[in-house]
Amino acid sequence: MTDKSKNHYESDSAETLFHDIATPLLVAKMKAGLLASYLPQLIKSLAESPDLQHLLPGDKKVIEALLSAPEIMVSNLDVVQKKINLLSESVLHQANNFSACPLGDNATANIHNGSMDASTSAALRTVSIKTILLVDDEVVHRDIGGSLLSPHYQVDFAENGLEAIRKCEQKHYDLILMDLHMPKMNGEQATMALRACISNETIIIGLTSLPLGANQSGLLARGFTDFLEKPLTMKGLQNVLRAYARHA
Template structure:
């Protein structure tokens, strides 16, 4: 509660543009996506389009080669190909070798989509991405492969070298409500260092408008803002939203009773300014949403690929359920025909789509079916299939119920 003043004189800094606080789209490069899985293809294509790419998608290696050749003939070549490793016919590795051959332009970059993080490196591959593909990781990969230089902050001459290991990327959706431009910028930099991204608004009214447009997990709410302060905004959020975000207060006050005032307004936690990174990290870990382990679908994973657009989630879910309804009977038929090869390939396709869409409960049984197909011994496959079919029914019921809300 102390009051003090001081005077400081600084040299005038060279005029320069402020560092951007939001991720900007990449240059509109032309990208060819090759993946036989329709759900995965649609999801990754939507992610690429959102990042500013000009994307064409195909379902096979042969189609990919045809499109690549036509693009070169039209003098509008692709800068990048993104290829699924496990495609029938010409697989991903074979397609990559063909692309890097003299027949196709060698300078086309190749990114391989795989389901195993331990996928073997290959001189024909510029980068690997593990499915399901998350937008922040896809953006990082494109920046690296296409040679664009990411934004870097200047390091002081006498600053000790920092650890170059990449920070973890968190999925928590954060909104920062802060009217002070300097504080907003500093908060974004601290969050970036902790592995988070965030959107920003400058008052309580804008915070409410942002929450009405899309869902956030956590709001970092400044208490003193013009037009509508953090207290009123928090009370309105608690009244208006059935599933409100966690609200963490940020205040410069250090007086007795301030914490109680924040909690009474509906805030969940309290941080004193200046914000200390370790305290912020502790609060974010405390209040970040945790997936319900009993749910058959990891909704956070579904949000990762669809954002918070209900129509996008519904489209992807419908596409996945349609594909599952087609592939499960095909697995059953392959088991009846003792066709181990098809059991393996179809189970692999459905497993990939399930992982992408967050349908986690069915994955262990699809893994078992894939392993049985690899072994050639289908003696127990019918039992495992029934379990997979039962889990798919649970997933369908869960998704239909959730999306109706």
């Protein structure tokens, strides 16, 4: 195995590992947050109801543990998530997984000298993507996307197509990740509206958990650049961006 192949294998393995960790971690954090919001009130309601008090544990220490556990879980998961983000950024950078981080003077010199290989050149062309708008009505998918993208890009979020249009009226985005199925205004409607007022160079990638089938060609004609399956992965995104860079 050549050094280049080894680095590619290691980066793919690292990307898969961190995605497999990040997704259940974010789901667990969201559920712990719900427990922290509702469990204390539920326990209080049971304690104040003579007819329901028997449903509570008889040991007060157990009740105290139930009351404090969700907040502790949220705090611990938040720490773990931050550590995972830092470790992911460090490992993926060392594996040369994706050149979205700032490049040093040596890389710039290599460009001028014509000694940079094609894969690095393609990655450099995607460095022009600095601002991303992630549009999704589901919190968990916004959290997953933010966790993956924030270490490398300036990321904003919108919960539906109407909010996405308002955001784009206020700010330019190099890349828009657009969920197809949302309330108020879906991704297809929002993309058609946006294409009338944003730069043609802005990449709009549709996000969906459902197969597109014959609808894909129609969606491309309505302004989408490409599509990715949900949940979002950096590997999937970088593959699309590299393909776009080669044909830009």
